[in-house]
């Protein structure tokens with residue numbers, strides 16, 4: 001297999017307590033490999049540490065132990081090689097949509113002429129359906145449009161790794177659906193590597209090549225890597241007709257409703273990678289994994 005773009009190795013995060021309580025070990029010994037061009041979603045209950053992992057990947061937070069290697073170099077601070085889109089848009093309010101994207105593009109390619117920067121930014125704003133609104137300031141745009149600008153800006157700067165922290169969390173279901181499909185389009189044209197947090201199982205199945213499932217915190221870990229082998233290009237209307245769709249969905253929901261809590265706080269071997277599961281290929285193998293997980297959950301002492 002090709003060398004991964006990103007290797008997350010033995011990642012552990014502890015927050016010191018403010019009083020007499022024990023320190024908070026949010027997650028422990030998280031190991032993840034991300035291949036170039038992959039679209040990865042990570043799902044887990046609130047508080048298991050998804051945003052903390054994303055912030056460490058972005059270089060905005062530090063691990064307590066373990067680390068992240070990207071393209072052979074340790075991640076040790078923010079860099080233009082990693083772009084981040086947060087839920088709350090993070091646009092500069094005094095700049096137009098186009099100027100916001102230009103800003104990122106100019107920082108990435110300072111040697112480009114004004115015309116080159118502008119043409120590149122417009123191309124990405126067009127991809128997210130904003131060609132008629134490029135001169136508007138964020139206050140003149142809807143929430144969905146603002147998030148489109150953030151996505152256009154992040155993709156336009158072509159970072160090696162794009163980190164999306166629940167980018168659609170604040171949007172209504174209809175807008176969310178439209179932008180998910182725009183995200184698929186922009187991703188399939190750009191072939192970027194994406195690591196995205198979501199709480200929405202259907203969104204993750206629509207977008208991801210693999211979904212990482214986290215157990216509940218504290219002492220959370222990434223227990224499974226679920227392959228989403230549904231044909232691409234995908235659309236929301238067609239994907240639910242696929243005979244495998246509900247197998248995948250049921251597997252994910254079962255994990256979130258039952259096993260994420262059963263497995264919480266259970267130790268595994270050090271440096272172990274998440275179990276690889278393909279709910280479509282071998283249901284016997286998958287149910288065997290469930291049995292192993294359930295046996296693990298009932299037999300091992302809590303950490």
Ligand SMILES: Nc1ncnc2c1ncn2[C@@H]1O[C@H](COP(=O)(O)OP(=O)(O)OP(=O)(O)O)[C@@H](O)[C@H]1O
Nearest residue numbers: 015016024026044045046047048049050051052053
């Ligand atoms: N700076 C901090 N100091 C102390 N505790 C923190 C800090 N940042 C996060 N935490 C705690 O770490 C845990 C994980 O937080 P994080 O935001 O990474 O979880 P999450 O899985 O992204 O949650 P959600 O899905 O609700 O966004 C939570 O219990 C949170 O309270």
